[in-house]
Amino acid sequence: MYAGFIQDGMVPNIEIGAICDVDLAKAQVVESKYPGLPFYEDYVAMLDSGDVDALATCVPHYLHPEMGIEALKRSIHALVEKPTGVYTKQVKELNAFAETKTELTFAIMFNQRNNPLYQKISDRTTTNPRPGV
Numbered sequence: 001m002y003a004g005f006i007q008d009g010m011v012p013n014i015e016i017g018a019i020c021d022v023d024l025a026k027a028q029v030v031e032s033k034y035p036g037l038p039f040y041e042d043y044v045a046m047l048d049s050g051d052v053d054a055l056a057t058c059v060p061h062y063l064h065p066e067m068g069i070e071a072l073k074r075s076i077h078a079l080v081e082k083p084t085g086v087y088t089k090q091v092k093e094l095n096a097f098a099e100t101k102t103e104l105t106f107a108i109m110f111n112q113r114n115n116p117l118y119q120k121i122s123d124r125t126t127t128n129p130r131p132g133v
Helices: 002-007 025-033 043-049 061-073 088-099 116-127
Strands: 054-056 077-081 106-109
Touching (some): 054 061, 061 077
């Protein structure tokens, strides 16, 4: 989904450096949609490749802390989706490690933030608060 947003110009000042997925069948999809784009089945190999200078996690949330730390260790900017992890300890470790990498951009984002449905709900709750709450 993110690759499509980037490819369609919805995210300014960014280009896709590589895509990684453990499902090798996705390599064919990537090749057809993004010809010549590097595809990796191992995210560490992708991080070590030099093909990317930023990482957006689109994986199960239990992997977010690990992937965020591995990216930051390699001086690669990291955008981690919410939920940031399963265990508070791992999330705290990620946040603490990110604090040591002040030269890098690290962010945590709820991937539905830009979904018009949730924006509409948010607008309604802020403009029409329930009385007595």
